[in-house]
Amino acid sequence: MDFEITEDMKDAISKARAFANKYFNEELAAKSDSMEKFPMELVELSRKENLLDYSNPWKVLVTIEELCRRDPGLGISVTIPAFGSEVLMLFGSDKLKEKYLNQVVAGKAIMGLGVTEPGGGSDVANIKTEARREGDHYVLNGGKMFISNGQIADFFIVLARTSPPPSPDKKHRGMSVFVVESKSKGFTANKLHGKLGVRATNTAELIFDNVEVPAENLVGEEGKGFYYIMTFFNISRIYVAAQGLGIAQGALDRLMDFASKSNNINDAGELKEGIQFAIAEVATRIEAARNLTYKAASFLFNFNPNPVVTSMAKYYAAETAVYAAKTAMEITGVTGLSTELERFYRDSKILEIWEGTSEVEKLIISRMMMKNQGGN
Amino acid sequence: MEEEYEILENTVKDFNAKYIENNALKIENEGITESLLKSLSEQGFLSMAYQVGAGKNLDMKAYSIILENLAKVSPSVAVKVLITNAFLSVVNEEEVLSEVSQGSKSGTVVFSELLGGYNSKERLKIENGRLEGKKEFVLGSNSDYIVTIVDSGELVLVKSGFKSVASHKKLGFRGLEFSTVSFDTKDFSMIGKEGIDILRKTYDEMSIPISAVALGISEGSLAKAIEYGKVRMAFNHYLKDFQPIAFNLTTNMAELSILKQYFRDITSSNPAGRESLYLKIRAIEIAKEVSKNSLQTHGGYGYLEDFGVEKFYRDSMALSILFYNEEKEMEKLAEMIFESRAGFV
Numbered sequence: 262m263d264f265e266i267t268e269d270m271k272d273a274i275s276k277a278r279a280f281a282n283k284y285f286n287e288e289l290a291a292k293s294d295s296m297e298k299f300p301m302e303l304v305e306l307s308r309k310e311n312l313l314d315y316s317n318p319w320k321v322l323v324t325i326e327e328l329c330r331r332d333p334g335l336g337i338s339v340t341i342p343a344f345g346s347e348v349l350m351l352f353g354s355d356k357l358k359e360k361y362l363n364q365v366v367a368g369k370a371i372m373g374l375g376v377t378e379p380g381g382g383s384d385v386a387n388i389k390t391e392a393r394r395e396g397d398h399y400v401l402n403g404g405k406m407f408i409s410n411g412q413i414a415d416f417f418i419v420l421a422r423t424s425p426p427p428s429p430d431k432k433h434r435g436m437s438v439f440v441v442e443s444k445s446k447g448f449t450a451n452k453l454h455g456k457l458g459v460r461a462t463n464t465a466e467l468i469f470d471n472v473e474v475p476a477e478n479l480v481g482e483e484g485k486g487f488y489y490i491m492t493f494f495n496i497s498r499i500y501v502a503a504q505g506l507g508i509a510q511g512a513l514d515r516l517m518d519f520a521s522k523s524n525n526i527n528d529a530g531e532l533k534e535g536i537q538f539a540i541a542e543v544a545t546r547i548e549a550a551r552n553l554t555y556k557a558a559s560f561l562f563n564f565n566p567n568p569v570v571t572s573m574a575k576y577y578a579a580e581t582a583v584y585a586a587k588t589a590m591e592i593t594g595v596t597g598l599s600t601e602l603e604r605f606y607r608d609s610k611i612l613e614i615w616e617g618t619s620e621v622e623k624l625i626i627s628r629m630m631m632k633n634q635g636g637n
Numbered sequence: 638m639e640e641e642y643e644i645l646e647n648t649v650k651d652f653n654a655k656y657i658e659n660n661a662l663k664i665e666n667e668g669i670t671e672s673l674l675k676s677l678s679e680q681g682f683l684s685m686a687y688q689v690g691a692g693k694n695l696d697m698k699a700y701s702i703i704l705e706n707l708a709k710v711s712p713s714v715a716v717k718v719l720i721t722n723a724f725l726s727v728v729n730e731e732e733v734l735s736e737v738s739q740g741s742k743s744g745t746v747v748f749s750e751l752l753g754g755y756n757s758k759e760r761l762k763i764e765n766g767r768l769e770g771k772k773e774f775v776l777g778s779n780s781d782y783i784v785t786i787v788d789s790g791e792l793v794l795v796k797s798g799f800k801s802v803a804s805h806k807k808l809g810f811r812g813l814e815f816s817t818v819s820f821d822t823k824d825f826s827m828i829g830k831e832g833i834d835i836l837r838k839t840y841d842e843m844s845i846p847i848s849a850v851a852l853g854i855s856e857g858s859l860a861k862a863i864e865y866g867k868v869r870m871a872f873n874h875y876l877k878d879f880q881p882i883a884f885n886l887t888t889n890m891a892e893l894s895i896l897k898q899y900f901r902d903i904t905s906s907n908p909a910g911r912e913s914l915y916l917k918i919r920a921i922e923i924a925k926e927v928s929k930n931s932l933q934t935h936g937g938y939g940y941l942e943d944f945g946v947e948k949f950y951r952d953s954m955a956l957s958i959l960f961y962n963e964e965k966e967m968e969k970l971a972e973m974i975f976e977s978r979a980g981f982v
């Protein structure tokens with residue numbers, strides 16, 4: 262067992278740090294946050310500088326971590342344009358990969374993933390969007406809610422029902438995944454305003470009103486959509502955990518910076534123990550979350566995914582981010598309130614919600630463990 | 638609860654229904670309007686501390702009921718009432734008092750020096766009868782009058798010749814302006830020489846009112862989560878059917894109810910500083926916890942302002958920073974408990 266990170270990862274971290282040093286600034290971060298504006302210019306720059314090396318997932322992971330450490334809103338925005346790409350990578354036909362995936366990887370297109378609906382996000386098997394086969398195409402009707410990149414994506418991976426469930430307890434059957442272009446007739450994206458955090462990211466409600474999708478845009482096989490999406494979440498959750506590590510680490514950096522400059526010194530000239538303990542507690546959780554995340558990543562990147570450890574990592578890293586941001590806010594007080602830390606506090610909360618709420622992760626962990634699947 | 642307080646509670650609830658409930662989001666985004674201020678004053682909400690000057694004691698219970706119930710719907714409005722009354726309790730100029738309590742003018746007190754993490758480089762000085770400099774973290778910075786401490790230690794009432802120069806980030810209480818204020822004026826008067834003592838006394842007396850706001854935040858957010866749990870479904874069940882959700886919210890309710898009982902008890906008596914601090918410490922912690930649970934119960938919708946839940950999450954943290962200095966207040970309480978200086982290493 263070796264806990265040393267590789268040279269490749271170190272290079273990716275340095276590159277991400279240099280990128281953030283050069284292009285992330287408080288003015289842009291604050292503007293993107295207050296105006297709820299996606300920082301497209303940063304995405305362009307990240308493409309130009311080949312910031313994300315999709316051929317090496319470890320590098321992607323630590324890049325996300327490092328960028329979110331600097332600024333969660335900007336960091337997530339830079340790394341979100343390929344959201345959902347693994348579905349195409351794993352299950353898409355060569356034709357779909359060539360037409361859509363390659364565009365995203367080459368930095369020429371943005372994509373999104375539409376699973377959640379107004380009626381529910383946790384209960385994926387209960388979605389209502391329908392796709393009806395008519396000759397050489399499908400017709401989609403329904404709506405999706407809270408879709409990241411909703412207004413800026415060129416196309417979406419969309420989960421829809423193609424046949425009724427065979428029985429009430431087999432609702433996850435009969436669902437399929439499609440690539441839906443945003444320029445399709447009958448497609449509308451309405452921006453959602455007023456998010457608590459990650460306001461630099463673009464979130465929208467999608468409406469499909471008799472949207473025609475060519476049959477060749479069906480991803481993989483009809484009826485296997487639920488399985489594809491769950492497989493995707495087992496990958497993407499590791500990247501969400503990386504967001505959590507970055508946010509938590511960023512909060513800790515700011516807490517330690519405050520501690521080194523504050524006048525919280527006791528009579529013996531040492532930092533007061535209240536702050537020392539807070540630093541130790543946050544740092545310990547981050548270390549634990551990082552080890553969990555890297556372990557889950559190691560399983561996955563060696564083609565042996567372990568959903569239990571993945572869900573543990575996502576749930577624990579998200580909680581750690583929220584805890585770290587809260588602790589840092591409480592201790593830094595008005596200083597923290599008037600800096601970017603305030604954004605870390607708002608941004609971190611999303612991690613306990615998207616791509617499986619903490620509650621859903623806990624259910625996955627215990628259900629799979631009870632079935633002796635995964636974990637240790 | 639005695640009848641008169643029940644009537645008061647219903648009055649605040651009616652006020653909420655008439656003026657705030659449908660405007661809560663607008664208040665957050667556009668601020669508290671002059672007409673709302675006027676309505677608050679017509680109800681007497683802005684002059685709870687003013688009556689004290691007329692020889693009466695502040696009716697802490699009545700005041701707390703007002704703050705608690707306003708905060709259930711709009712913590713911003715409750716905090717506006719809180720800082721206005723704090724202003725009235727330190728100012729002693731009749732004309733100013735009368736204008737502010739009638740809502741035709743507004744006033745605020747700057748408590749920055751007492752807050753955790755405060756480390757400002759800005760200076761505010763009196764030289765040759767002129768007040769010059771800046772003050773950071775002024776909540777209600779667009780007020781007509783500002784009470785603030787100056788570098789030489791006096792507490793002054795500034796009547797004109799100041800302006801907001803830089804807005805601070807607004808984690809919470811977005812209905813109020815929150816900025817650095819720049820002063821350059823001769824139009825001010827002295828409230829007292831030992832400014833920090835007056836400020837500290839005022840702040841200490843606010844423990845119960847601040848707790849009332851915290852309780853209101855908890856009650857407002859918990860009520861929303863409970864309602865949502867009854868109507869939202871996942872996996873063919875109402876959210877309330879799931880043990881983790883039901884038990885979490887039930888635990889919150891239990892803790893909150895116990896705290897409310899304590900709150901009612903101590904507001905009916907003449908609480909010692911220790912009791913007020915016990916209440917404040919728990920009320921603020923619980924507000925943060927309950928508002929987080931409520932947001933989480935709402936899933937993605939909790940993250941959007943339209944559902945009126947995320948504001949409680951922000952406001953509870955803002956309350957904990959702008960009206961609670963955990964370290965100092967813990968030290969104070971620890972000293973009372975250990976009967977000698979404690980908790981300082």
Ligand SMILES: Cc1cc2nc3c(=O)[nH]c(=O)nc-3n(C[C@H](O)[C@H](O)[C@H](O)COP(=O)(O)OP(=O)(O)OC[C@H]3O[C@@H](n4cnc5c(N)ncnc54)[C@H](O)[C@@H]3O)c2cc1C
Binds near residue numbers: 379406407456616871
């Ligand atoms: C900013 C943002 C961006 C997003 N981006 C995307 C995106 O790009 N694509 C996409 O498809 N979705 C996206 N989502 C949606 C997100 O994944 C969902 O919000 C999330 O899955 C929860 O679904 P919900 O909001 O419908 O909550 P619900 O499913 O209604 O859940 C409400 C609450 O009940 C809890 N709960 C549900 N079932 C149980 C149970 N059995 N036991 C205990 N508790 C339970 C949940 O944990 C939650 O706390 C985004 C959301 C946000 C806010």
